Amino acid sequence: MSSRSQAIADILTRAIIDHRLVPGCKLGERELAEIFKVSRIVIRQALIRLADDGLAQIERNRGAFVARPSMQEAMEIYDALTLVEQGVAAQLSDRLGPAGFAELRQHVERQRQAIEAGNDALADVLGQEFHTLFVRLSRNKVMQEIHAQLVRRTTLLRSLISADFDYCNLLDDHQRVIDLLERGRLKQVMELIDAHHRSVVRGYIMDRQVFPELTPREALQPYIDGKIDKAPKPLRKKTAESGGTGTHGHVHATK
Amino acid sequence: MSSRSQAIADILTRAIIDHRLVPGCKLGERELAEIFKVSRIVIRQALIRLADDGLAQIERNRGAFVARPSMQEAMEIYDALTLVEQGVAAQLSDRLGPAGFAELRQHVERQRQAIEAGNDALADVLGQEFHTLFVRLSRNKVMQEIHAQLVRRTTLLRSLISADFDYCNLLDDHQRVIDLLERGRLKQVMELIDAHHRSVVRGYIMDRQVFPELTPREALQPYIDGKIDKAPKPLRKKTAESGGTGTHGHVHATK
DNA sequence: AAACACAAGATTGGATATCAATCAATAAAA
DNA sequence: TTTTATTGATTGATATCCAATCTTGTGTTT
Numbered sequence A, B: 001m002s003s004r005s006q007a008i009a010d011i012l013t014r015a016i017i018d019h020r021l022v023p024g025c026k027l028g029e030r031e032l033a034e035i036f037k038v039s040r041i042v043i044r045q046a047l048i049r050l051a052d053d054g055l056a057q058i059e060r061n062r063g064a065f066v067a068r069p070s071m072q073e074a075m076e077i078y079d080a081l082t083l084v085e086q087g088v089a090a091q092l093s094d095r096l097g098p099a100g101f102a103e104l105r106q107h108v109e110r111q112r113q114a115i116e117a118g119n120d121a122l123a124d125v126l127g128q129e130f131h132t133l134f135v136r137l138s139r140n141k142v143m144q145e146i147h148a149q150l151v152r153r154t155t156l157l158r159s160l161i162s163a164d165f166d167y168c169n170l171l172d173d174h175q176r177v178i179d180l181l182e183r184g185r186l187k188q189v190m191e192l193i194d195a196h197h198r199s200v201v202r203g204y205i206m207d208r209q210v211f212p213e214l215t216p217r218e219a220l221q222p223y224i225d226g227k228i229d230k231a232p233k234p235l236r237k238k239t240a241e242s243g244g245t246g247t248h249g250h251v252h253a254t255k
Numbered sequence C: 001a002a003a004c005a006c007a008a009g010a011t012t013g014g015a016t017a018t019c020a021a022t023c024a025a026t027a028a029a030a
Numbered sequence D: 001t002t003t004t005a006t007t008g009a010t011t012g013a014t015a016t017c018c019a020a021t022c023t024t025g026t027g028t029t030t
Helices: A004-017 A029-036 A040-052 A071-095 A098-116 A120-136 A141-160 A167-182 A186-202 A216-224 B004-017 B029-036 B040-052 B071-095 B098-116 B120-136 B141-160 B167-182 B186-202 B216-224
Strands: A056-059 A063-066 B056-059 B063-066
Touching: A004 A029, A004 A040, A004 A141, A004 A216, A029 A040, A029 A216, A040 A056, A040 A063, A040 B040, A071 A120, A071 A141, A071 A167, A071 A186, A071 B071, A071 B141, A098 A120, A098 A167, A120 A141, A120 A167, A141 B071, A141 B141, A167 A186, B004 B029, B004 B040, B004 B141, B004 B216, B029 B040, B029 B216, B040 B056, B040 B063, B071 B120, B071 B141, B071 B167, B071 B186, B098 B120, B098 B167, B120 B141, B120 B167, B167 B186
Parallel strands: none
Antiparallel strands: A056 A063, B056 B063
């Protein structure tokens, strides 16, 4: 079993990517120590890990806060993500066998079903996981870790914006990536990946102010109680109502 | 000023990439605490940072050691580095202006002079820095940090191998990358980057045994005394004598 | 009333001492 | 010689304490 501080860092990470802890939220040592019932030092170690991961920012003598990336940094993160996924696509275009393509298609199918069922939260998660699966097929653990970190940071970014996503578009993109990749159309795949991420960034309107709806204690309690474990269930306020027909749950950017 | 643990992590990182601390070397908390004259807690925090960076490995109840990457991991690191630099090259092929090209050429010229002067250590460092400069020109801080971490890990890898490098070949590669990039030959640039890294990996013969020549105390003392500060001066046992003519310092893999 | 200065309180960064759990290595027994 | 116990050392973690610094609230001055 790994260390306590790592476990706490994992929980904090989950809470952040679940948008239960929003950017700018103070992560006080004493408060967290009480919540997790550990000493302040363990909390500090966890916060160091979060800061190294880009999810928290530690200011000397002021404490740690959930990171509040600038628009500039948001762009850089998406650029980096695009670069990584394009590179992986290039590698996979040579090396990916039928089993790999099958796995990708199966995943897309699962997401399609989630959308049909109107389960936006699940669809959101599956949409993210597609990218993770994509990179995992490269069989490069180092690359996987880099990519996972970037994905976490993009997930954090979503707390800062008031846009939502069009799951169908994203899903179609995934489907097309698979098709193009299988037919060896690498150039088109890479353009699609670029466009895919741009379509996400385009909707970004950074509201510098984010209102925390939960105190850290409220945000973290479910994880401690074990009420939230493996299956990610993001807490997202949907700004547009989710699709009612059950077949095409389009959700568009608001404002 | 940043935290003490960060400063110590930086020193340890420097000591590792300078090959003063070799893979497998035990990083005992008590010992390091005495060396740096801080408490064990600060050391532990520094070690956490190193582990997050992939330079150290923490085993529960056993302590921290300088990372000893497997051959598999070494390959993955180089693959990731190739992927990143190819991606950056693709970005730069659009966006890099004359000033950027001038900066690259100037750097290569400096390395050429170092080689002519027979200063292998400096040439080595400059050779590394070319890659860093290359990525910096992308103006993406997120990407820079990812790349810097990968470079640190490749530098660590060099402690594990008995091969040395042919500076001229690498320098020529750098020169050619610039030329090709300027002429918009992106495809060739990317092939060259791939070949460049492969030529490095090809010489890898991992000796699982590495003999520490310095105790941690000996390895770290110079940094504490401030005798080694900014300019990296790697301590490398050259397995072949450095070029004597002054114009072509070829150094080949041994054994 | 607004601006500034200053003191009190709170928080972080770090030190020290202490304890339990675990690993490593030696010593003892079969 | 192999196996088992014991001992010692190291890590993971806690509690307590202290100094430096930041925040805040108050009071004074203009």
